Amino acid sequence: MAEQAELTRPETSAKKLQTVNPATGEPGKFYDPHSIDDAKAAAKAARAAFLEWRRLSFEQRSAVLHKAADILRARETELARLMTEEMGKTLDDGRAETEKCAFQCNWFADHAAEYLADQPVDIGGAEAFVTFNPIGIVLAVMPWNFPLWQVFRAAAPALMAGNGMLLKHASNVPGSALAIEEVLHQAGVPKDLFRTLLLPSSEVEALIKDDNIAAVTLTGSVPAGRSVATAAASVLKKCVLELGGSDAYVVLEDADIEAAAKVAATARMVNGGQSCIAGKRFIVVRSIVEPFERAMVEAMRSYEMGDPTREGTKLGPMQSMKARDEIHRQVEDSIAKGARLLLGGSVPERTGAWYPATVLTNVLPGQPAHDEEVFGPVAAIIAADDEADAIRIANDSPFGLGSGVLTSDLDRGRRIASQELEAGLSFVNENVRSDPRTPFGGVKHSGFGRECSAYGIREFVNIKTVHVKPLEHANGSQVE
Structure with a gap:
C-alpha cells in the first residue's frame, strides 16, 4: 500500500491507545500499549511454547484450527461490528471477511499435512527425502484494511506448520487484534504461542532483531516493506512482503x-x-x-x-x-x-x-x-x-x-x-482476489514471497534434505 495506507497511530491519552470511529469521528475505547520489554518477554515465552507445539501431530494442530473456524463463525456479527467501529468496514463486508478467515483455518487444517508431507527423491542407492520443519516464531506486522483476514492469512498456515506467531497490528485496530488472540486462545492455541502486541511501529525493528524471532511477514506500504526488509536482512532473517498495488x-x-x-x-x-x-x-x-x-x-x-x-x-x-x-x-x-x-x-x-x-x-x-x-x-x-x-x-x-x-x-x-x-x-473477466487454495503475492514493488496454498505454508519452514544409508555401506564424496 502507498503512503496513505501506512500503519496509522491512534490518538493517545495517558499512554493509552484510543480508537476513532471513522463514520462519526467519535472516540472509541482505550487500550493499554505494550513496551519493547513486554514484546521481548513475549518472544521468549513464544519460543518456549513453540518447542512443545512443533512436536504435536498435524491431527492435533488441525483440531485446534477447526475449532478456531467454529468460533469465528459463532462470533461473526460481533467481529464484523468491531471492524466497522474501528476502521469503517461495512457490516456485510465484515461478515464476509470473518467467514473467509474461518475457511482459511479449515483449509489449512485439512491440507497442511499434504502440503508438508515428506517428499522422497530417487538419487540412486541411498534413501533420500525432503522434509519440511517449522522454524520458530514469525512476527506478523499487519495493516488495518482487512483486520482479520490479513492476520489469519498468515497465522493459519504458520500455526499448522508448527510455528508460533507474534502479531503487531495496525494501531487503529487494537480491538480487532486482541479479538484474534482471544479466538485462537479459546480454540486451544497455547497462550504464549500466539500473542497480540500493541506495540508502536518505532519498536518493530528492535523486535525483529530479537533472537527469539525467526522470520517476519508484513502486509503494508512500500516504505514499511523497505524498513522491515532492511531490519530482517541485517540479522539474516527471512521475510515475506505483501506491499502495494496499482x-x-x-x-x-x-x-x-x-x-x-x-x-x-x-x-x-x-x-x-x-x-x-x-x-x-x-x-x-x-x-x-x-x-x-x-x-x-x-x-x-x-x-x-x-x-x-x-x-x-x-x-x-x-x-x-x-x-x-x-x-x-x-x-x-x-x-x-x-x-x-x-x-x-x-x-x-x-x-x-x-x-x-x-x-x-x-x-x-x-x-x-x-x-x-x-x-x-x-x-x-x-x-x-x-x-x-x-x-x-x-x-x-x-x-x-x-x-x-x-x-x-x-x-x-x-x-x-x-x-x-x-x-x-x-x-x-473477474476481479482479482485472494484464496487459500492459490498462491498470493506480487512482484516488483508489490513485494516478494507468497501466502496461501502449498507455496505459502512453505515460506516459513526449513526445507531440509535428508539422506539415509546403512553405515557399513557408507562412503563419502569429495564433490560439494
Whole structure:
C-alpha cells in the first residue's frame, strides 16, 4: 500500500491507545500499549511454547484450527461490528471477511499435512527425502484494511506448520487484534504461542532483531516493506512482503462493455477501494473508451455512501480523515493536470471520513491517478491505442500485485493474463482476489514471497534434505 495506507497511530491519552470511529469521528475505547520489554518477554515465552507445539501431530494442530473456524463463525456479527467501529468496514463486508478467515483455518487444517508431507527423491542407492520443519516464531506486522483476514492469512498456515506467531497490528485496530488472540486462545492455541502486541511501529525493528524471532511477514506500504526488509536482512532473517498495488485491468475492444464495467466497478470498490488488489487503473482500447466511460459511471454510481452498520450498505467511510484528505488531494491534483471528472470527486458535507465513488478519465502520466496507488473509491480510465499499447501501459508501473483482462475471447485473455502482464495474479473477466487454495503475492514493488496454498505454508519452514544409508555401506564424496 502507498503512503496513505501506512500503519496509522491512534490518538493517545495517558499512554493509552484510543480508537476513532471513522463514520462519526467519535472516540472509541482505550487500550493499554505494550513496551519493547513486554514484546521481548513475549518472544521468549513464544519460543518456549513453540518447542512443545512443533512436536504435536498435524491431527492435533488441525483440531485446534477447526475449532478456531467454529468460533469465528459463532462470533461473526460481533467481529464484523468491531471492524466497522474501528476502521469503517461495512457490516456485510465484515461478515464476509470473518467467514473467509474461518475457511482459511479449515483449509489449512485439512491440507497442511499434504502440503508438508515428506517428499522422497530417487538419487540412486541411498534413501533420500525432503522434509519440511517449522522454524520458530514469525512476527506478523499487519495493516488495518482487512483486520482479520490479513492476520489469519498468515497465522493459519504458520500455526499448522508448527510455528508460533507474534502479531503487531495496525494501531487503529487494537480491538480487532486482541479479538484474534482471544479466538485462537479459546480454540486451544497455547497462550504464549500466539500473542497480540500493541506495540508502536518505532519498536518493530528492535523486535525483529530479537533472537527469539525467526522470520517476519508484513502486509503494508512500500516504505514499511523497505524498513522491515532492511531490519530482517541485517540479522539474516527471512521475510515475506505483501506491499502495494496499482492493479491494471486491460479492457479490449471485443469486450461486452456493460459486463466489463460491472466487473471493473466491483474490482475498484473492494473494501471501499481500500485494498492492495482493488482494480485501480482501467486501460481501455481507444475505440471503446466513450461507451466504457458511460457504463463505468453507471456501475460506480450504484455504490452509494451509507451507514456501515446497516445491512446492504455498499460504501462506508474511509478509514480516517487523513486518508480521505489524501485521496481528495490526488483527485484534485489529477484534474489540475488534465484528468476529466466523470463522477464524484467532492468531499461531502457530513461528519466522518466520507468520500464518494469517483471516476476520472483522460488519465495520463504525471497525474497521481496514473502514477500513484490511489487507496480509495477512485477509478482511473486510461486510453490505449490497441492491445499491445494497453499491455505496455499496464506493465509501466512500479507495482505488480494483481491484474485483469476483460475480453470475449477467452484464449486471448488467457494468453495475456498468463504471459504478458507483470503481476503475481492475473484474472480474466473477474476481479482479482485472494484464496487459500492459490498462491498470493506480487512482484516488483508489490513485494516478494507468497501466502496461501502449498507455496505459502512453505515460506516459513526449513526445507531440509535428508539422506539415509546403512553405515557399513557408507562412503563419502569429495564433490560439494
